[in-house]
Amino acid sequence: MQFDYATQILEGSQRAAARLISWLEDEDERAYEWMAKLYPHTGNAYIIGITGSPGAGKSTLTDKLARQIRKDGLKVGIIAVDPSSPFTGGALLGDRVRMSELSTDPEIYIRSMATRGFLGGMSKATGDVVRVLDALGKDVIIIETVGVGQDEVDIIGIADTTCLVLVPGLGDAIQSMKAGIMEIADVFVINKADKLGADQLSAEVCGRLSMDAHIKPSDWTPLVRSTVGVEDIGVLELWEAIRLHREFLEQSGSFHEKRRQRTYQETLRMIHTELFKAVREALQSNGRLDRAVEDILEGKRDPYSLMQKVVSEWLSIPQAQKEAS
């Protein structure tokens, strides 16, 4: 008899969850059967996104927030997403450091993730891992990302409440705001608030918020909270701000709409990632892509025509449209 990962995970087995997550990261097809079985049991966890520049103290703050949430008797999952190194892979070191600090509490599950280097795969994989932790019974899942790139914006788009962590002295705060990252934040966290410049930064953010009130397409006015992560100061207030945002989402009806949009994007992403994987594997098998690249380098063909040829030949969408209707 086959080992039943779905039942095991629903009963709270972290070992079974860890195995399934590894399969997901490796794009192992065995994962899908269990993910399909787990899916109806997901959607219960509340998802918090924590993002901000490297050095902003996100890891420490995430840990303290997790402990704070535990005080309410809620189970917590943490997904730490590191941008991958193209050569050495990313998350391993961070993983070990984090585990040692929080591993005393069995109800906090931490997973670090690094990309496997394939396009867009990180957002899909993060969504998958969220669902596994959700099925595992976690009440709150915190996704922590490093950096402010497009991939991070996509990943953080999974969250119900997004916290942007800023710190005084980390260059010009307005710089990161210019980059358009401000609009994704539901809660601004001024971390290391005991440092010089914290009050000014806080005032700057508030000023920008009142100025740009129109750019956030909802009626929610982002909250600003000050914390000192390492000293556990302001963490309760941060957790309260997150709960205020949750209440807002639930009472305004935005919650359902947000989840609908997320399901829409995730479904699209899943289909695309799976299609690309199949096409990539087919192109790479037997050195077919290698030959095409040699032809391109020798000027015998160009990648634009190749791209159009591959897509038109490999996708039989008209048939699928018939089937689906």
Next chain:
Amino acid sequence: MQFDYATQILEGSQRAAARLISWLEDEDERAYEWMAKLYPHTGNAYIIGITGSPGAGKSTLTDKLARQIRKDGLKVGIIAVDPSSPFTGGALLGDRVRMSELSTDPEIYIRSMATRGFLGGMSKATGDVVRVLDALGKDVIIIETVGVGQDEVDIIGIADTTCLVLVPGLGDAIQSMKAGIMEIADVFVINKADKLGADQLSAEVCGRLSMDAHIKPSDWTPLVRSTVGVEDIGVLELWEAIRLHREFLEQSGSFHEKRRQRTYQETLRMIHTELFKAVREALQSNGRLDRAVEDILEGKRDPYSLMQKVVSEWLSIPQAQKEAS
């Protein structure tokens, strides 16, 4: 008779280039015909990547570097890539600011880009724009990115020489190094070198480099240069370091291998992006995806089974394999 964008661009028309780039950004299919025609005329420009945290002074440094390169009589293109805002789009303000500073020199062409919000689309679009500027006759193309996410790593992977800009006081420098960003740098730039802590940062980087000499899979030992961008100090030395790296690539044979790998990745990326466009359009037409999402939200189906169903129906790999062989 149709307007011949390819000939116009090869003759140096910045207007024709700007139009073609807009089509590429909009994923307008008209672009591909001209890109296919231009492709054989590309591959001549040398590509420099400039990356680092927001606030590191990359824009100023890029401008000064461009002016320095112009002194050698070389034509320069600058592509400034901003992480997109999911709501308002990114690059417009930066674009205007930059144009006013360098627009006096007609041989410096600047283009700011923001994502249109699609996965991996930014890297593909940046590669496309590099080729347009290459065909336009630019000798050196500088790609400047904000942030340290996976998208930026992909974009910067297009460059022949990658410069990582660090500044003293911008949080813990070791933080960004932990994130695996160090391995992508061919030249480290300690900018704002007149600030407190610059010497220490420089020593730290040199220390890490001698420690981690094994992680960079090439015989190139990254160079470390100090600059004060706003005062134009050290920019000539930075340009010399870039030229040293170029000589190394050309003499060691790495240059061809690097271009081959880039072509390989770019071809894959093009197919990835084009697939997504096809998938998105097919699923969105007639509200098909909307209906599937409603079913998923109501628990009637799960996205994993849907994904596998769509992929198995749409993919005609056997036929494509026959065609390609």
